[in-house]
Amino acid sequence: MAEVPAMSHDPSYDLKIPVIGHDFLRAGEAASRIKKVLQALNLPPQVIRRASISAYEAEMNIIIHAYRGQLALKVTPDALTLVAEDEGPGIQDIDLAMQEGYSTAPDEIREMGFGAGMGLPNIKKSADKLTITSTVGQGTRLEIVIRIS
């Protein structure tokens, strides 16, 4: 069931969803929940599509690479912000990770249709603004902003 936010009284909305590393069985559940919330908020279909794609790629990145993390969604009347934060190995070279086709994912991930080095470039294409910060050995934080108007 979709969580229906009380939009009429509160124009902003906050949601935090934990994501467990290597939990492939539930991969996509967080993005699916986010999509349902955005649909319940009646946002424009293109905004929902771009946000859902970003959330799904960010969730897959945490599941593939990190130990644990979370997706946080914040919606204001002007924009939605998705923050994907994880505890994990971090990204050695962010410029390299942004290149289409560059991937450090193992083969078994590729057999699932992911890990082709398109995740971060896909998020960048879907977002109006993407900010990546990462510390090797500690973790990674993505902040994805999509304008609503």
Next chain:
Amino acid sequence: MRLSEIVKILQAEVLVPADMERDVLTACGADLMSDVLTFSKERTLLLTGLTTPQVVRTAEIIDLAGIVFVRGKRPGPEVLELARAQGLPLMLTRFPMYESCGLLFQAGLGGCMLGRGAGHEP
């Protein structure tokens, strides 16, 4: 092109039925879910050789019109269950990827870049 026509052209087995008169606008053949996320449009049919639950999740995220598993690859019960819960039609054809895509293109179902199938003026 209606899903029922696609079933006929690909001599497909319907694994999870839905509204088979639903209209599909384009098709996309891919085993990489990130490519599907990037290139597909709305009411796109996905042809794939992957049978993991992630294929159905991908369909949910971008509202795919249905999935055809090619070269006779049969997904497990958890995949069927997930698709049923979403009302997502699943089909299975014994034809390999290239032939499946070719048959649908020849019948007039376009792709997500050129947007038109055979029989249309350029």
